[in-house]
Amino acid sequence: MRRLQKLGSSSLVVTLPKEWVREMGLKQGDPVYVVIEGGSLRIVPAVNSETYAASRVRLTGVDPGDATRVLWCAYVLGPEEVVLENVGDDVYNMLRDATSGFIGVDVVRDEYSVSISILVDPSKLDLRAVIRSVASDLRDIAELLAEAASGSDVEEEAERARIRLQRSITLAERYLMGVIGSHTGQQDARATASKLLAVNFLGLAASTLLDAVKTLSRGGGDASKDTLDALTALSTVASEAALNVASESLKRSSEVLASIAKLRSRVEELIYSDKTSKTEAVALARVLESLRHLHLATTLIYCTLKVAQNQGAQRTA
CATH class of the missing domain: 2.10.260 (Pemi-like Protein 1; Chain: D)
Structure with a gap:
């Protein structure tokens, strides 16, 4: 404190x-x-502004439908500045709206062009902080799911959660480019790449849960106690799985895998239960898909740690 x-x-x-x-x-x-x-x-x-001139890309005649793709490509692939020449206000307005899903992006309009400046230096990002951010987003979305099942209207909160999640995931994707550029040939490259791929699975899990939130919210909630209990457990399991991506503990990964397997079995039973409404069953099917993504993320970390453990044992033998 x-x-x-x-x-x-x-x-x-x-x-x-x-x-x-x-x-x-x-x-x-x-x-x-x-x-x-x-x-x-x-x-x-923020990125060092001295690198801007050396990393500037100019594009001409970009369609409005491609504007957000250009923004994402610039953010993830590395150019620190992209200048879109001969574009109208529609492209500028679309880019301004899209910046809410990115951290450290500035869009400026002048008479003849629109400039996109990427101000986040991937070499200065902390991977653990990025993972914790995704973990927080995932936990929040899982909690929204329980609220929606109880009858709360959480669509606006779900949209805000979606934007926060997009910020976290795109930040991880930008970090990945820094890893490719700086970790080539280093021993920890595999572990770092595994964590980044696991973050991608966390993003898929969270996005799938957002679909379940919308289903329950529009269905009016009033879910059964068994469903509510399962969704409450999901909040804990999702948070544990997300935080485990930054873990270096093989034992912890094994424990999280067991928790996911237990909850998956429970959700599968609820989907086919006569006491489960059609709306709940649809939402729970999305929850089950999300748990599969969490299982993949955790398995990836477990396998990476297991390989590292075996290699360490061979070197000391």
Whole structure:
């Protein structure tokens, strides 16, 4: 816990953890982004502006339908600035709306072009922080599912959760490009790539749960007690599976796999139960699909740790 300090007559400041600052390679005067996400703040190191000129791409005549694809490609594939020439206000407006799904993106319009600036330096991102962010998003979505099953109208909250999830996943995808560029030939490249692939499975799990949230929310809720109990357990299992991606414990991965298997069996029984309504069954089918994604993510981490353990044993033999 940190205390807020007063700066001047009206500003409040708080110090950043030294370990995080050191890991990010930050120093006094470096720019960072402070992103408001519900009741939380996320701090993301900004890219060094000196790299812009060396990483600029110019495109001409981009259709409005391709604008968001260009934005995603720029964010994930590496160019720090993309200039779209000879485009109209429709492209600019579409890009402005799409920036809500990305951290550290600036879109500027001038008389003849639209510039997309990517301001997040992948080399300064903390993979564990990205994974924790996805874990938080996944837990929130699982909790929304239980609320929808109880009859609450959570469609607006679900849309906000979808945007937060997209931010986290695209941030992980941008980090991946940094891994490809900097980890080539290093021993930890496989482990890092496995974690990033597991994050992708977490994103699929969360997106699938959002479909279940919409199904239950539109169906009016009023789910059975058995369904509510299963969805409550899902919130815990989903959070454990997501946080396990950053874990280095083979035992923990094995425990999470057991929890997922137990809940999958429980959900399968509910889907075919006479006490389960059609709306619940449809939503639970999506939950089952989400659990499969969580199982894949956890299995990937388990196998990676198991291989590393075996290689370590062979080197010491």
